[in-house]
Amino acid sequence: MKQIHFIINPIAGSGKTHKLSKDYLATFFEKEKYVIHIEYSNYKKHAAVLAKKAMEESADIIVACGGDGTINEVASCIVGSTIKLGIIPTGSGNGLASNLKISKHISKAIQIIKNENVRQIDVGIIHDKYFFSNAGVGFDACVVKNYESSKRRKFKSYIKAALKSFKELRYDRKIEIELNNTKIITNPFMIFVSNSNEMGYNISLTPKASLHDGLLDMLIVSKISKFKVLLLGFLILIKKQQYLKEANHFQTKLIKLTRHNGDLFQFQIDGEAYIIEEKTIFITIKEKALHVIS
Incomplete structure (x- = not known):
């Protein structure tokens, strides 16, 4: 009997997780072949606690039902193991699921899990944390901080968070970047490091990134005016951000960031x-470290 554990974030962006009842799942997974377990995450990092519990209970597949944050919590627990990760994307952005071409329709995503076609994907590591889609410091981090303070998990909330971040824009952080035997000192608008080619909502800052190439894609945007911030936003929408001269793209296996000021x-x-809080951090990649059903 195959053990499948579903870890559900009930407040994920799309609000569709209420459909994932045991009776509903039983219409897909025959009781003669599968044992289904359902758990709900109730607070930040709870999904990781539930994933560790599922591992102790000999799960064959752990399914993260939510957005990229929920997926990160679950997947981080099973990196390097033989346990397979399933994804039912019910978040607001769903960047990793989109990159893996996992449908947002629950029934189709469940069928993908049942088909059990497995890929081994790379995993990013920043300090002591894993990332599967992307990580960043600068404007995107400010947007996420403002988005988390909002009560609604919708695309409109991202727009409001971006506008608030735009108003708060300031350059008071000098960062030294070392990669590929090159040293760059910058007061950045954004330092964006990606393992996948999509952030969600069909938006990409690193369209050439791959989950399977053993490389991190990095976009460094140096200090720019507010007019150029708006221009960059437009260029991102039409996938032409390379036309902004302050935007530079790199591929690498190892990045070292050192802050020259700030706490x-x-x-x-x-x-x-x-x-x-560390002054210096390293970002690297672990190749083919996660088994994902897609």
Whole structure:
């Protein structure tokens, strides 16, 4: 009997997780072949607690039902193991699921899990945390921080968070970046590191990124005027951000970031806000470290 554990974030963006009852899942998974377990996350990091519990109960597949934050919590627990990750994308952005071409329709996503076609994907590591889609410091981290303070998990909330971040825009952080035997000192608008080619909502800052190439894609946008921030936003929408001269793209396996001033790094990691207090941090990649059903 195959053990499948569903970890559901009930407040994920799309609000569709209420459909994932045991009776509903039983219409897909025959009781002669599968044992279904359902758990609900009730607070930040609870999904990780539930994933560890599922591992102790000999889960064959753990299914994260939510957005990129929920997926990060669950997947981080099973990196390097043989347990397979299933995804039912019910979040607001669903960047990783979109990159993996996992349908937002619950019934289709469940069928993908049942088909059990497995890919091994790379995993990003920043300090002591894993990321599967992207991580960043600067404007995107500010947007995530403002988004988390909003009560609604909708695209409109991202727009409001972006506008608030635009009004708060300031350059008071000098960062030294080392990669590929090159040193860059910048007062950045954004330092964005990606393992996948989509952030969600069909928006991409790193369209050439791959989950399977053993490389991190990095976009560094140096200090720009507010007019150029708006221009960059437009270029991102039409996937032409390379036309902004202050935007530079790199591929690498290892990145070292050192802050020259300020008390901490304010990061976003897979769409969740994090504070890292160390002066120097390393970002690297672990190849083919996660088994994902897609």
